[in-house]
Amino acid sequence: MKITVNGRQMEIAEGMDLHRLVYSGKANPERVILVLNDGVVKSDQWPLTVLTEGDRIEMVSFVGGG
Amino acid sequence: MEDKLLIAGREFTSRFFLGTGKFGNKEAMKQAIVTSGSQLVTVALRRIDLEDTEENILSFIPENTTIMVNTSGARNADEAVRIARIAREAGYGDWIKIEVINDSRYLLPDNQETVKATKILSADGFTVLPYMNPDLYVAKALVEAGAAAVMPLGSLIGSNQGLRMRALIEVLIEEINEVPIVVDAGIGRPSHAAEAMEIGADAVLANTAVADAEDPPLMAAAFARGVEAGRLAYLARMGKERAVARASSPLTGFLYDE
DSSP, X not given: OEEEETTEEEEXXXXXXXXXXXXXXXXXXXXXXXXXXXXXXXXXXXXXXXXXXXXXEEEEEEEEOO | OOOOEEETTEEESOOEEEEOTTOSSHHHHHHHHHHHTOSEEEEEEEEOOTTOOOOOGGGGSOTTOEEEEEOTTBOSHHHHXXXXXXXXXXXXXXEEEEOBBOOTTTOOBOHHHHHHHHHHHHHTXXXXXXXXXXXXXXXXXXXXXXXXXXXXXXXXTTOOOOOTTHHXXXXXXXXXXXXXXXXXXOOOSHHHHHHHHHTTOSEEEEXXXXXXXXXXXXXXXXXXXXXXHHHHHHHHOOOOOOSSOOOSSOSSOOTTOO
16 A cells, blocks of 8 residues: 655555554654644544555654754 | 843743754753753754654753744745644644745745735734844734734844844834844854844844854853843943044043143
């Protein structure tokens, strides 16, 4: 199943949810802000949010800036 | 002496705002926030990937510091609005610094798009502090659009050139009385910050000059004093500049007069 993360296509398993997606990487989950198809999904909702074909995710974080 | 800055109902005793970009390490940034005395810092929002092992910047910002998210990376009003909304949904974006930039060489703000974004976000309940090119009509339009402060650039972002836009900023200080004027960008030295405050700016925002210093926490302290000195000088009302000398000691009673 294909989804798009930060503009790039990514192949994921059927039934993958946001929680498992985030925890599959090395990024500190506390930093991660997930925007799914234009709406922010709070971290307590990640395990309940199962991804579907064609979903667009923006994975962002606060960083230093002026 | 009580001299508080009020922005959108929030009181600030420090008139120095600090940006958090470009610090070599987050511990130095944290120390610099402390020594700067800043009660407001800016952060940006960026894409990260799953393998990004950076630390969480928010855990290095002292409690009770107002976090203002900037919309850097936005090329038009729509993108700025989107960034602001993501920041707010993530729990931090009530205070937004609007930064709309199209040009990568000079990083000058797009005033028209900035006014547009200010209008949309103010109507949506954000506290909006727009970064702008100092122009009186645009400043008035920003106030009309609901800006909580107006933030003219002192000179190009990160250039350390100081108050190159001084004459135009003075016009804003003179004419815009509804909201504070915060001089943002290009402030390279504590003396630049002092100069901005001496001419009557309400606050100064700096980042590069502090982050690039060999000792950022020490430089942050120097800036805090520059801002404070300039503010006190403004309140004390400075004497006029003169073309010729005027003696400080009495011109009578000289010792060896015949």
